[in-house]
Amino acid sequence: MQLDRYLGLYLSETQDRLRALNRSLLELETGGGDAALDEAFRAAHTLKGMAAAMGFQAVAEVAHALEDRLDEIRAGRLAVSRAVIDELLARADRLERENEVAIAGGPEGGAAAAVPSWRSPPRSPVSDWSPRTSSRR
Amino acid sequence: MGRTVLVCDDAIFMRAMISDILKQAGFEIVGEAETGAEAVRLYRELRPDLVTMDIIMPDMGGIDAVRAIMSEFPDAKILMCSAMGQQALVIEAVQAGARDFIVKPFQPSRVLEAVQRVLG
Numbered sequence: 001m002q003l004d005r006y007l008g009l010y011l012s013e014t015q016d017r018l019r020a021l022n023r024s025l026l027e028l029e030t031g032g033g034d035a036a037l038d039e040a041f042r043a044a045h046t047l048k049g050m051a052a053a054m055g056f057q058a059v060a061e062v063a064h065a066l067e068d069r070l071d072e073i074r075a076g077r078l079a080v081s082r083a084v085i086d087e088l089l090a091r092a093d094r095l096e097r098e099n100e101v102a103i104a105g106g107p108e109g110g111a112a113a114a115v116p117s118w119r120s121p122p123r124s125p126v127s128d129w130s131p132r133t134s135s136r137r
Numbered sequence: 138m139g140r141t142v143l144v145c146d147d148a149i150f151m152r153a154m155i156s157d158i159l160k161q162a163g164f165e166i167v168g169e170a171e172t173g174a175e176a177v178r179l180y181r182e183l184r185p186d187l188v189t190m191d192i193i194m195p196d197m198g199g200i201d202a203v204r205a206i207m208s209e210f211p212d213a214k215i216l217m218c219s220a221m222g223q224q225a226l227v228i229e230a231v232q233a234g235a236r237d238f239i240v241k242p243f244q245p246s247r248v249l250e251a252v253q254r255v256l257g
Contacts (some may be wrong), residue, residue, distance in 0.1 A: 009150045046148050050151060133241070
Protein backbone atom coordinates (compact mmCIF):
# COMPACT_ATOMS: atom_id res chain seq x y z
CA MET A 1 0.00 0.00 0.00
CA GLN A 2 1.45 3.37 -0.99
CA LEU A 3 1.28 5.25 2.29
CA ASP A 4 3.23 8.28 1.13
CA ARG A 5 0.20 9.53 -0.76
CA TYR A 6 -1.53 9.98 2.60
CA LEU A 7 1.31 11.81 4.31
CA GLY A 8 0.00 15.31 3.56
CA LEU A 9 -3.45 14.47 4.88
CA TYR A 10 -1.88 12.71 7.86
CA LEU A 11 0.22 15.78 8.64
CA SER A 12 -2.70 18.23 8.54
CA GLU A 13 -5.06 15.96 10.43
CA THR A 14 -2.59 15.08 13.17
CA GLN A 15 -1.81 18.76 13.60
CA ASP A 16 -5.53 19.41 14.10
CA ARG A 17 -5.86 16.53 16.58
CA LEU A 18 -2.77 17.57 18.52
CA ARG A 19 -4.18 21.09 18.83
CA ALA A 20 -7.47 19.67 20.05
CA LEU A 21 -5.62 17.40 22.49
CA ASN A 22 -3.61 20.23 23.98
CA ARG A 23 -6.63 22.49 24.14
CA SER A 24 -8.68 19.88 25.99
CA LEU A 25 -5.82 19.09 28.39
CA LEU A 26 -5.55 22.79 29.22
CA GLU A 27 -9.31 22.86 29.79
CA LEU A 28 -8.94 19.86 32.06
CA GLU A 29 -6.29 21.77 33.95
CA THR A 30 -8.73 24.59 34.60
CA GLY A 31 -11.57 22.28 35.68
CA GLY A 32 -12.96 21.38 32.26
CA GLY A 33 -14.50 18.14 33.53
CA ASP A 34 -15.89 15.23 31.54
CA ALA A 35 -16.31 17.08 28.26
CA ALA A 36 -12.64 18.06 28.15
CA LEU A 37 -11.63 14.59 29.27
CA ASP A 38 -13.69 12.90 26.57
CA GLU A 39 -12.33 15.20 23.91
CA ALA A 40 -8.74 14.53 25.02
CA PHE A 41 -9.41 10.79 25.04
CA ARG A 42 -10.91 10.84 21.53
CA ALA A 43 -8.04 12.96 20.23
CA ALA A 44 -5.47 10.53 21.65
CA HIS A 45 -7.45 7.59 20.29
CA THR A 46 -7.72 9.07 16.80
CA LEU A 47 -4.02 9.96 16.77
CA LYS A 48 -3.25 6.39 17.76
CA GLY A 49 -5.38 5.00 14.96
CA MET A 50 -3.94 7.29 12.32
CA ALA A 51 -0.36 6.61 13.37
CA ALA A 52 -1.03 2.86 13.35
CA ALA A 53 -2.60 3.16 9.89
CA MET A 54 0.58 4.82 8.61
CA GLY A 55 2.80 2.23 10.23
CA PHE A 56 4.23 4.80 12.67
CA GLN A 57 4.51 2.33 15.51
CA ALA A 58 6.41 4.57 17.96
CA VAL A 59 3.82 7.34 17.60
CA ALA A 60 0.96 4.87 17.99
CA GLU A 61 2.47 3.47 21.18
CA VAL A 62 2.92 6.91 22.74
CA ALA A 63 -0.65 7.80 21.79
CA HIS A 64 -1.87 4.47 23.17
CA ALA A 65 -0.16 5.08 26.52
CA LEU A 66 -1.73 8.55 26.71
CA GLU A 67 -5.12 7.12 25.77
CA ASP A 68 -4.79 4.49 28.52
CA ARG A 69 -3.89 7.17 31.06
CA LEU A 70 -6.89 9.28 30.09
CA ASP A 71 -9.09 6.19 30.27
CA GLU A 72 -7.93 5.59 33.85
CA ILE A 73 -9.19 9.06 34.71
CA ARG A 74 -12.47 8.48 32.85
CA ALA A 75 -12.96 5.22 34.73
CA GLY A 76 -12.34 6.93 38.06
CA ARG A 77 -9.17 4.93 38.76
CA LEU A 78 -6.99 8.04 38.66
CA ALA A 79 -7.81 11.49 40.04
CA VAL A 80 -6.94 14.67 38.19
CA SER A 81 -4.21 16.52 40.05
CA ARG A 82 -1.46 19.00 39.26
CA ALA A 83 1.02 16.16 38.87
CA VAL A 84 -1.30 14.18 36.60
CA ILE A 85 -2.01 17.21 34.39
CA ASP A 86 1.72 17.88 34.08
CA GLU A 87 2.25 14.25 33.12
CA LEU A 88 -0.52 14.36 30.50
CA LEU A 89 0.87 17.56 28.98
CA ALA A 90 4.36 16.06 28.88
CA ARG A 91 2.96 12.94 27.17
CA ALA A 92 1.19 15.14 24.62
CA ASP A 93 4.45 17.00 23.96
CA ARG A 94 6.25 13.72 23.46
CA LEU A 95 3.52 12.53 21.13
CA GLU A 96 3.93 15.67 19.05
CA ARG A 97 7.70 15.22 18.86
CA GLU A 98 7.47 11.55 17.96
CA ASN A 99 4.96 12.44 15.28
CA GLU A 100 7.30 15.05 13.78
CA VAL A 101 10.11 12.50 13.68
CA ALA A 102 7.85 9.94 12.04
CA ILE A 103 6.57 12.36 9.40
CA ALA A 104 10.11 13.50 8.59
CA GLY A 105 11.11 9.87 8.18
CA GLY A 106 8.12 9.09 5.98
CA PRO A 107 6.05 5.89 5.79
CA GLU A 108 9.06 3.86 4.67
CA GLY A 109 10.70 4.38 8.03
CA GLY A 110 7.58 3.23 9.83
CA ALA A 111 7.06 0.28 7.54
CA ALA A 112 10.64 -0.83 8.09
CA ALA A 113 10.03 -1.12 11.85
CA ALA A 114 9.82 -4.52 13.52
CA VAL A 115 6.50 -6.40 13.76
CA PRO A 116 4.21 -4.21 15.88
CA SER A 117 4.45 -5.21 19.54
CA TRP A 118 0.76 -4.37 20.03
CA ARG A 119 -0.22 -7.45 18.08
CA SER A 120 0.69 -9.43 21.20
CA PRO A 121 -1.61 -9.66 24.27
CA PRO A 122 -2.90 -6.42 25.82
CA ARG A 123 -0.44 -4.46 27.93
CA SER A 124 -1.09 -3.35 31.46
CA PRO A 125 -1.42 0.42 32.02
CA VAL A 126 1.83 2.33 32.44
CA SER A 127 2.66 2.55 36.13
CA ASP A 128 6.18 3.93 36.22
CA TRP A 129 6.21 6.23 33.26
CA SER A 130 8.84 8.90 33.03
CA PRO A 131 9.27 11.37 30.17
CA ARG A 132 12.91 10.40 29.84
CA THR A 133 12.41 6.67 29.55
CA SER A 134 11.16 4.63 26.64
CA SER A 135 7.54 3.50 26.64
CA ARG A 136 8.49 0.22 25.00
CA ARG A 137 8.13 -2.94 27.06
CA MET B 138 -23.65 -2.66 -10.35
CA GLY B 139 -21.04 -2.10 -7.67
CA ARG B 140 -21.70 -2.77 -4.02
CA THR B 141 -22.20 0.32 -1.91
CA VAL B 142 -20.36 1.33 1.23
CA LEU B 143 -20.91 3.89 3.99
CA VAL B 144 -17.56 4.81 5.59
CA CYS B 145 -17.73 6.05 9.20
CA ASP B 146 -14.71 7.56 10.95
CA ASP B 147 -14.14 10.98 12.45
CA ALA B 148 -10.75 11.31 10.73
CA ILE B 149 -10.74 12.40 7.08
CA PHE B 150 -7.42 10.63 6.72
CA MET B 151 -8.90 7.29 7.80
CA ARG B 152 -11.97 7.68 5.60
CA ALA B 153 -9.68 8.41 2.64
CA MET B 154 -7.54 5.34 3.27
CA ILE B 155 -10.47 2.95 3.74
CA SER B 156 -12.33 4.44 0.76
CA ASP B 157 -9.32 4.03 -1.51
CA ILE B 158 -8.89 0.37 -0.59
CA LEU B 159 -12.55 -0.34 -1.24
CA LYS B 160 -12.80 1.74 -4.43
CA GLN B 161 -9.82 -0.05 -5.90
CA ALA B 162 -11.69 -3.30 -5.30
CA GLY B 163 -14.75 -2.01 -7.16
CA PHE B 164 -16.92 -0.79 -4.31
CA GLU B 165 -18.85 2.48 -4.52
CA ILE B 166 -18.51 4.83 -1.55
CA VAL B 167 -22.00 6.32 -1.25
CA GLY B 168 -21.52 8.20 2.00
CA GLU B 169 -19.14 9.24 4.75
CA ALA B 170 -20.00 9.86 8.38
CA GLU B 171 -17.94 11.66 11.01
CA THR B 172 -20.08 10.82 14.01
CA GLY B 173 -22.10 7.86 15.20
CA ALA B 174 -25.30 9.88 14.89
CA GLU B 175 -24.48 10.78 11.30
CA ALA B 176 -23.72 7.12 10.58
CA VAL B 177 -27.19 6.12 11.74
CA ARG B 178 -28.87 8.91 9.77
CA LEU B 179 -26.94 8.11 6.58
CA TYR B 180 -27.63 4.39 6.92
CA ARG B 181 -31.37 5.14 6.93
CA GLU B 182 -31.03 7.35 3.85
CA LEU B 183 -28.60 5.27 1.84
CA ARG B 184 -29.15 1.61 2.90
CA PRO B 185 -25.60 0.67 1.88
CA ASP B 186 -24.54 -2.93 1.30
CA LEU B 187 -21.73 -2.46 3.81
CA VAL B 188 -20.75 -0.08 6.61
CA THR B 189 -17.23 0.43 7.91
CA MET B 190 -17.40 1.86 11.44
CA ASP B 191 -14.71 3.27 13.69
CA ILE B 192 -15.14 2.24 17.31
CA ILE B 193 -14.77 5.65 18.90
CA MET B 194 -16.39 8.75 17.41
CA PRO B 195 -17.95 11.93 18.82
CA ASP B 196 -21.74 12.33 19.15
CA MET B 197 -22.56 8.65 19.62
CA GLY B 198 -19.70 6.20 19.47
CA GLY B 199 -19.34 3.40 16.96
CA ILE B 200 -20.76 0.69 19.20
CA ASP B 201 -23.90 2.70 20.00
CA ALA B 202 -24.27 3.44 16.30
CA VAL B 203 -24.07 -0.29 15.57
CA ARG B 204 -26.82 -0.94 18.13
CA ALA B 205 -29.01 1.79 16.68
CA ILE B 206 -28.56 0.61 13.10
CA MET B 207 -29.05 -3.07 13.99
CA SER B 208 -32.22 -2.35 15.96
CA GLU B 209 -33.79 -0.79 12.87
CA PHE B 210 -32.05 -2.85 10.19
CA PRO B 211 -31.20 -6.32 11.55
CA ASP B 212 -29.64 -7.35 8.23
CA ALA B 213 -27.16 -4.47 8.22
CA LYS B 214 -23.61 -5.56 7.48
CA ILE B 215 -21.16 -3.61 9.61
CA LEU B 216 -17.38 -3.99 9.72
CA MET B 217 -15.66 -2.42 12.73
CA CYS B 218 -12.33 -0.64 12.38
CA SER B 219 -10.13 -0.77 15.45
CA ALA B 220 -6.60 0.00 16.53
CA MET B 221 -4.39 -1.54 19.21
CA GLY B 222 -5.70 -2.24 22.68
CA GLN B 223 -9.39 -2.31 21.82
CA GLN B 224 -10.11 -6.01 22.15
CA ALA B 225 -12.91 -5.51 24.70
CA LEU B 226 -14.58 -2.86 22.57
CA VAL B 227 -14.34 -5.02 19.46
CA ILE B 228 -16.05 -7.86 21.33
CA GLU B 229 -18.74 -5.44 22.49
CA ALA B 230 -19.23 -4.22 18.92
CA VAL B 231 -19.62 -7.79 17.63
CA GLN B 232 -22.09 -8.53 20.43
CA ALA B 233 -24.00 -5.43 19.33
CA GLY B 234 -24.24 -6.87 15.83
CA ALA B 235 -21.09 -5.99 13.90
CA ARG B 236 -20.14 -8.87 11.61
CA ASP B 237 -16.36 -8.61 11.75
CA PHE B 238 -13.48 -6.23 12.42
CA ILE B 239 -10.29 -4.97 10.83
CA VAL B 240 -7.25 -3.59 12.64
CA LYS B 241 -4.99 -0.67 11.78
CA PRO B 242 -2.58 -0.59 10.00
CA PHE B 243 -4.82 -1.69 7.16
CA GLN B 244 -3.44 -4.25 4.80
CA PRO B 245 -5.65 -4.08 1.71
CA SER B 246 -5.75 -7.86 1.28
CA ARG B 247 -6.91 -8.35 4.87
CA VAL B 248 -9.46 -5.57 4.60
CA LEU B 249 -10.92 -7.11 1.47
CA GLU B 250 -10.94 -10.59 3.03
CA ALA B 251 -12.93 -9.23 5.96
CA VAL B 252 -15.29 -7.41 3.60
CA GLN B 253 -15.92 -10.62 1.67
CA ARG B 254 -16.63 -12.48 4.92
CA VAL B 255 -19.12 -9.82 5.95
CA LEU B 256 -20.87 -9.66 2.60
CA GLY B 257 -20.96 -13.44 2.33
